[in-house]
Amino acid sequence: MLNGSILFLVIAIIAAVLGFTNIAGVATTFAKVMFILFLILWFVSMLRSRKRSNA
DSSP, rough: OOOHHHHHHHHHHHHHHHTTTTHHHHHHHHHHHHHHHHHHHHHHHHHHHHHHHHO
């Protein structure tokens, strides 16, 4: 998930440099959404592993 987010961020940067503003905007949005999903899943995973280690 994090790899996909970084990939879309790189695509957005390249598109912005080349002047493709619409593509850069869409790629940036995808990168943000994927990164937020990554953070949520990471946090849930940390909580679940913490519960297992305490039990």
